[in-house]
Amino acid sequence: MIKGLYEAHLPVSDLNRSIEFYEGLGLEFDHKVEDRLAFLWIIKDQNWLGLWQTDKVEVEYHPSIRHIAFEVSLEGLKHSVTWLTNKGYTPREAFGFEPSEPFVMPNPNGGFGHAKIHFNDPDGNSLEFICKVSNPADLTERMYLSEWEELSGWSRK
Template identity: 45%
Template sequence: MIKGLYETHLFVENLQRSIDFYGKVLGLKQCHYEEERRVAFFWIGKDKQFMLGLWEKPKEEIDVRHFAFECEPDWILNESVNFLKSRNLKCRNFLNDGTERPMVFAWMPAIAIYFDDPDGHSLEFIGILDGEGKPENGIISYDRWIELEKDVP
């Protein structure tokens, strides 16, 4: 019955700043804007596939949220950190261990890297890896994930 998550909405303090961030910095396609309601919508992926709505609100009415963009695992591993740095965005991994290396959630398995938008919302690039989940391995480096995959009979 449920096929996926179609849309996500965030409250932002400055709509134009957020339009610039999601459109120009992250490269999402803006699909609708309403000045009166102070709202902008973006397509994520193919047009009409997934949608992000941004609603301008006073700072005191904004609760920080988290959501993840699905990406190709190889892109996350090899290009995501440079993509974020080239846009002056600080990235971190889930462990927040001071490194900028994507980490693997072994239970899924998936590789991910985190960053924030201008309002402090926690954003993530995540990609599902091949193989079976191994919850007992926790959150590990990609190199460790590959080592463990080699040990699978």
């Protein structure tokens, strides 16, 4: 029945500023509704992000709200800190890892992990770039991506 995630929504305080921010990430603007809601394609005709202008963006952050993870390629993720910084966006600390490079959280069921980097939009909504990575060595500890590649044996040197 379910084939994927079609849309997600975030609260924003300045719709036009947020449209510009998300276009800078590569999302494609589609349309506005009454100057309080905008839709941008994450992947054209597959899934999009709705931005709702509101004065209620100060709701305290919690991972269950105000968070979106964008799937990226491993190569893209490896260059994400530089890519974000060059665009004027600031990667941030997450799960005890400084944003010097992406880090990996192993899946507790084994076989793979999730490599990721976190950052915020102008309203403090939590965003991340993430991709699945193999775990042939059955690593169980969280670590930076460069360490994961070296220890798991799939580093491309």
